[in-house]
Amino acid sequence: MRVRTTFPAHSLPHGEIVSSLERMRHADADWRGGRVPLYVFGALPEIEEIGREAYLAFFSENALGARRAFRSLARMEEEVADMALDLFHAPPGATAAMTSGGTESILLAVKAGRDFARTRSERPLAHGNLVLPETAHPAFDKAALLMDLEVRRVAVANDLRADTGAMAAAIDHETVLLAGSVPCFPYGCIDPIADLSELALSCSIWLHVDACVGGYLAPFACDIGYPIPEFDFALPGVTSLSADLHKFGFCPKPASTILFRDTRRADAARFDLDVWPSGRFRTSTFVGTRPGGAVAAAWAVLNFLGRDGYRDLARRLLVMRDAYIAGIEAIPGMRVFGRPELTILAFGSAAVDMAAVARAMEARGWVPGLVRKPPGLHMMASLLHEPVRNRYLEDLAAAVAAAPPVNAPEVSAVY
Numbered sequence: 201m202r203v204r205t206t207f208p209a210h211s212l213p214h215g216e217i218v219s220s221l222e223r224m225r226h227a228d229a230d231w232r233g234g235r236v237p238l239y240v241f242g243a244l245p246e247i248e249e250i251g252r253e254a255y256l257a258f259f260s261e262n263a264l265g266a267r268r269a270f271r272s273l274a275r276m277e278e279e280v281a282d283m284a285l286d287l288f289h290a291p292p293g294a295t296a297a298m299t300s301g302g303t304e305s306i307l308l309a310v311k312a313g314r315d316f317a318r319t320r321s322e323r324p325l326a327h328g329n330l331v332l333p334e335t336a337h338p339a340f341d342k343a344a345l346l347m348d349l350e351v352r353r354v355a356v357a358n359d360l361r362a363d364t365g366a367m368a369a370a371i372d373h374e375t376v377l378l379a380g381s382v383p384c385f386p387y388g389c390i391d392p393i394a395d396l397s398e399l400a401l402s403c404s405i406w407l408h409v410d411a412c413v414g415g416y417l418a419p420f421a422c423d424i425g426y427p428i429p430e431f432d433f434a435l436p437g438v439t440s441l442s443a444d445l446h447k448f449g450f451c452p453k454p455a456s457t458i459l460f461r462d463t464r465r466a467d468a469a470r471f472d473l474d475v476w477p478s479g480r481f482r483t484s485t486f487v488g489t490r491p492g493g494a495v496a497a498a499w500a501v502l503n504f505l506g507r508d509g510y511r512d513l514a515r516r517l518l519v520m521r522d523a524y525i526a527g528i529e530a531i532p533g534m535r536v537f538g539r540p541e542l543t544i545l546a547f548g549s550a551a552v553d554m555a556a557v558a559r560a561m562e563a564r565g566w567v568p569g570l571v572r573k574p575p576g577l578h579m580m581a582s583l584l585h586e587p588v589r590n591r592y593l594e595d596l597a598a599a600v601a602a603a604p605p606v607n608a609p610e611v612s613a614v615y
């Protein structure tokens with residue numbers, strides 16, 4: 201059992217602290233070497249560098265005080281929000297804010313959807329529910345847990361995308377929000393947002409597009425000719441959209457954007473308290489103190505890359521993705537699940553025990569990403585995974601060849 205650490209009695213020398221940090225890091229998986237299939241999103245050293253420089257320049261500032269004390273951060277945050285509104289074809293009157301990540305962006309969308317439904321309904325909302333494809337991220341369940349809402353997860357269609365008809369059947373007068381993903385985490389495919397938009401309009405229900413993974417990649421993939429279906433505010437039924445800067449925006453963590461179609465809906469997400477002895481407390485995020493560095497770094501990275509830079513990255517990423525797909529499908533029995541549009545891939549073989557394949561990959565030094573329905577491996581690939589592709593595919597082929605035939609133990613990861 202781990203012995204509990206005591207509070208340090210004395211100061212440790214600077215050098216000792218730094219060397220301890222380095223020593224502890226030796227226990228980590230080699231993510232820079234492409235061994236970790238999620239959590240980190242590497243692109244080019246110069247992007248990391250500009251992000252780090254901007255982050256460190258605003259290391260101590262607090263974005264909570266952006267309006268009153270740190271005008272620089274207020275300006276940068278406003279410009280990042282404007283860039284997101286522009287990228288996602290938001291109509292005049294739409295608003296956006298930076299948050300700490302996909303989870304917070306989704307929490308805000310659900311809160312706004314619920315509060316908006318409370319004002320909309322002549323019949324008071326008794327409980328409220330969310331209608332989601334089964335592939336929607338657990339952040340929606342976190343939101344539901346906090347807000348005491350029911351979650352209705354609806355089975356996806358055979359192509360692993362949201363089944364709009366089945367979602368329509370799950371809606372009732374208590375439904376406060378529908379959602380679709382761009383792409384979904386488990387399979388990497390994009391839900392039919394245009395159909396969900398029509399459904400949302402037809403029953404006047406809030407539609408949240410979870411573009412946390414694909415928000416800063418899909419528009420650029422589309423620009424260079426990849427067939428990305430429409431998913432943003434160009435579709436009239438889209439009410440809110442989340443897009444994470446700290447994933448394929450390649451900005452330092454924590455950074456996401458949440459966008460609302462109009463001010464009234466954005467206001468429903470806002471926290472505004474006026475009973476406190478210290479005065480009025482108003483935030484457009486759940487968290488209070490926020491790292492100024494993340495705001496400055498997002499501003500810096502977006503400006504550093506611009507549309508051209510993101511298009512170049514999209515091209516490299518999708519060429520790499522296609523090479524991974526070809527390599528995986530060249531392994532006898534292996535197939536990629538569904539038709540992933542961006543760089544999340546899930547794959548497996550119905551003939552072999554994928555849990556054994558995962559264990560063999562782990563033994564070869566890879567942190568295996570997993571999916572369990574059907575059993576398979578998973579990766580959310582960034583350019584960290586470009587140089588190690590051949591090595592990964594060789595190890596995968598060897599692991600599959602050595603794996604016993606399937607006897608269907610579940611493979612599952614704890615994220």
Ligand SMILES: Cc1ncc(COP(=O)(O)O)c(C=O)c1O
Binds near residue numbers: 302
């Ligand atoms: C589709 C999707 N939505 C939301 C999230 C949550 O994002 P975060 O981990 O930044 O809170 C993730 C995380 O991977 C995701 O894949």
